[in-house]
Amino acid sequence: MIHRESGLLKTTYQADMALYPLPVAKWAVGAIAVLAFVVVPLVLDEYYLSICNLISVAVVGALGLNILVGYTGQVSIGHGAFMSVGAYTAANLANRLGSPWPVNLLAGGLMAALIGAIVGIPSLRIKGLYLAIATLAGQLIIEWTINHVTFISGGVQASIEVARPRIGSMVLSSHRAIYYFLLVFVVLAIVATLNLMRSRVGRAFIAIRDQDIAAEIIGINIFRYKLLAFAVSAFYAGVTGVLYTYFLGIANYEQFQLGVSIDYLAMIIIGGLGSVLGSIFGAIFVTLLPIAIRYAMEAFGGSVFDRGTVLNLIPALRLIVFGALIIGFLIVEPEGLNRLWRNIRSYFRVWPFAY
Amino acid sequence: MSELDWQFFALLLSNGILIGLMYALIALGFVLVYKATDAINFAQGEFVMIAGFVVAVGVGTYGAPLWLAITIGLVAMIAFGFGLERVMLRRLIGRPVIAVVMATIGLAAVLRGFGPLVWGAGTKSLPLPISEEPIILGPLFIPPIQLVGAGVSLLFLAGFTWFFLKSRRGIAMRAVADNQQVAMAMGINVERYFGLAWAMTGIVSALGGIVWGNLLGVDVQLSLVGLKVFPVVILGGLDSIPGAIVGGLIVGLVENLAAGYIDPYVGGGTKDFAPYVLMIIALMVRPYGIFGKAIIERI
Numbered sequence: 001m002i003h004r005e006s007g008l009l010k011t012t013y014q015a016d017m018a019l020y021p022l023p024v025a026k027w028a029v030g031a032i033a034v035l036a037f038v039v040v041p042l043v044l045d046e047y048y049l050s051i052c053n054l055i056s057v058a059v060v061g062a063l064g065l066n067i068l069v070g071y072t073g074q075v076s077i078g079h080g081a082f083m084s085v086g087a088y089t090a091a092n093l094a095n096r097l098g099s100p101w102p103v104n105l106l107a108g109g110l111m112a113a114l115i116g117a118i119v120g121i122p123s124l125r126i127k128g129l130y131l132a133i134a135t136l137a138g139q140l141i142i143e144w145t146i147n148h149v150t151f152i153s154g155g156v157q158a159s160i161e162v163a164r165p166r167i168g169s170m171v172l173s174s175h176r177a178i179y180y181f182l183l184v185f186v187v188l189a190i191v192a193t194l195n196l197m198r199s200r201v202g203r204a205f206i207a208i209r210d211q212d213i214a215a216e217i218i219g220i221n222i223f224r225y226k227l228l229a230f231a232v233s234a235f236y237a238g239v240t241g242v243l244y245t246y247f248l249g250i251a252n253y254e255q256f257q258l259g260v261s262i263d264y265l266a267m268i269i270i271g272g273l274g275s276v277l278g279s280i281f282g283a284i285f286v287t288l289l290p291i292a293i294r295y296a297m298e299a300f301g302g303s304v305f306d307r308g309t310v311l312n313l314i315p316a317l318r319l320i321v322f323g324a325l326i327i328g329f330l331i332v333e334p335e336g337l338n339r340l341w342r343n344i345r346s347y348f349r350v351w352p353f354a355y
Numbered sequence: 356m357s358e359l360d361w362q363f364f365a366l367l368l369s370n371g372i373l374i375g376l377m378y379a380l381i382a383l384g385f386v387l388v389y390k391a392t393d394a395i396n397f398a399q400g401e402f403v404m405i406a407g408f409v410v411a412v413g414v415g416t417y418g419a420p421l422w423l424a425i426t427i428g429l430v431a432m433i434a435f436g437f438g439l440e441r442v443m444l445r446r447l448i449g450r451p452v453i454a455v456v457m458a459t460i461g462l463a464a465v466l467r468g469f470g471p472l473v474w475g476a477g478t479k480s481l482p483l484p485i486s487e488e489p490i491i492l493g494p495l496f497i498p499p500i501q502l503v504g505a506g507v508s509l510l511f512l513a514g515f516t517w518f519f520l521k522s523r524r525g526i527a528m529r530a531v532a533d534n535q536q537v538a539m540a541m542g543i544n545v546e547r548y549f550g551l552a553w554a555m556t557g558i559v560s561a562l563g564g565i566v567w568g569n570l571l572g573v574d575v576q577l578s579l580v581g582l583k584v585f586p587v588v589i590l591g592g593l594d595s596i597p598g599a600i601v602g603g604l605i606v607g608l609v610e611n612l613a614a615g616y617i618d619p620y621v622g623g624g625t626k627d628f629a630p631y632v633l634m635i636i637a638l639m640v641r642p643y644g645i646f647g648k649a650i651i652e653r654i
Contacts, residue, residue: 121639122638125639126642129395130638134634137631137634140627140628141635144624262464265460312476313472315468316467316468316472317472319465320469320472323461323462323468324465325461326460327443327462330447
């Protein structure tokens with residue numbers, strides 16, 4: 001039954017912290033699940049499913065970064081590198097030991113968490129701008145190490161081929177199979193993040209974001225929780241790297257350079273800092289943006305620019321639109337797409353009244 | 356060590372000092388903005404690139420005389436600095452650190468797309484009337500452009516040091532940096548000084564673009580010089596002009612010595628790597644740099 005809430009009637013903490021504040025939310029989540037698991041793979045062809053797969057990978061990464069930046073308030077420009085740590089750990093394990101994908105996935109995540117915690121150590125003494133620069137250094141140092149240590153990167157090209165994941169005797173080689181594979185992890189990441197933020201740990205993260213000295217005074221062990229935030233966030237990033245590697249079939253450091261760290265930061269800024277739904281919106285938006293620009297340029301670019309050069313302009317144009325969107329959201333709607341969604345929702349919820 | 360080893364060492368040393376001073380020039384632009392407005396400029400390298408593009412295109416494509424192209428470059432960068440403050444950064448005053456960081460990262464992306472889109476992706480040369488023959492001083496080979504770059508850098512560093520210590524505007528700018536509200540109460544037009552700081556960064560970036568553009572050629576890769584700014588300013592202290600020189604010298608020396616002595620063992624690339632390792636160590640030991648002001652935080 002669809003009905004509207006009228007006022008806040010919560011009388012217990014359980015009710016206040018419930019994942020589904022209203023019965024209608026349960027229906028909505030159910031509908032989205034049916035859409036994602038049944039309708040999308042039936043309707044879309046392989047090409048569009050590969051785009052969906054890119055989005056799935058991005059959602060996991062964006063959720064992880066949002067835990068660190070949005071919820072704990074620690075800036076990281078090193079998440080691309082954490083992803084590469086996960087990717088190369090998994091690729092090396094798969095090729096050297098022939099271990100199955102669940103082991104590789106877990107090992108990739110844990111290795112990234114370890115490296116993330118190490119990169120996060122400076123956060124205990126420094127914050128804000130200085131921390132941003134320290135994580136930038138982390139990104140460049142990890143990038144360099146992977147590229148130059150042949151034991152990790154596996155040779156001159158610094159890329160390692162990885163066999164497709166297999167479940168039992170079934171090899172997940174089509175985009176449709178990978179789609180289900182990735183979707184499971186998207187659901188896991190969303191549920192884990194939502195629950196983490198309702199727990200004692202999540203509350204500690206938020207307290208550190210709001211005022212870290214005050215958080216320390218009320219008894220939160222900043223040392224532990226800051227490193228934990230880095231580790232958890234890097235774990236997500238590592239898993240993202242492994243998933244991306246399985247999606248591509250190859251681990252390559254060029255897929256995880258500084259630009260990727262910035263892409264993910266853009267996702268959570270555009271989507272909304274400190275919001276699970278915002279991470280998802282942002283991941284979808286930023287992943288679709290270059291594809292949309294390419295379509296638009298192929299369709300209309302010829303009338304504005306010289307036909308032959310249109311395709312060469314796309315990377316430059318993508319950068320401009322991308323940067324302008326980041327700046328635009330920061331100035332006009334700092335809370336991102338999530339806020340826009342909430343505004344729309346509350347408009348319809350109370351319609352036809354103003355509030 | 357043999358005679359040859361000493362010559363090699365001296366060569367690395369002189370090269371490191373000159374390159375270091377040229378880094379200091381770019382770092383100066385970064386420090387000026389941070390000192391006055393508390394904003395960190397992740398687009399510093401892109402500023403340098405855009406300035407290089409304007410001058411190189413002025414000379415190469417339109418055939419303007421060099422002095423005119425440089426003047427246009429300077430005026431364009433000053434206007435750009437003022438405009439940027441007015442349109443973008445003024446609206447971000449009082450917002451969390453990540454907002455300003457991300458805004459300048461966004462700006463960097465826009466500029467990196469804008470340069471090749473408007474002026475083409477090919478590398479442009481930026482010829483200066485300076486001989487390309489290296490000056491040979493005993494064991495040293497010194498390219499004249501590096502000497503010019505180092506000279507310009509020292510000149511500006513001295514000029515800005517005087518500006519902040521002695522001039523009325525410079526003192527006002529320090530007041531703005533120290534405490535915006537009190538500065539406002541003392542009748543200082545805070546926003547105007549923010550604009551001025553960004554315009555000064557524009558000037559410094561224009562000169563950086565000319566010397567670095569001559570050295571490396573002008574294309575998108577020129578903006579990567581901006582990544583070298585971070586070790587420089589962290590080592591020296593984000594808000595210190597002498598720190599920019601000292602940091603620049605340290606980074607220049609470290610990367611040249613590392614490239615000279617470590618590269619043969621690990622197969623290259625230490626040049627881009629060593630400064631960041633040094634920076635991480637500096638952050639752990641002395642987070643506010645050699646000359647930077649430690650911030651005491653209160654609730």
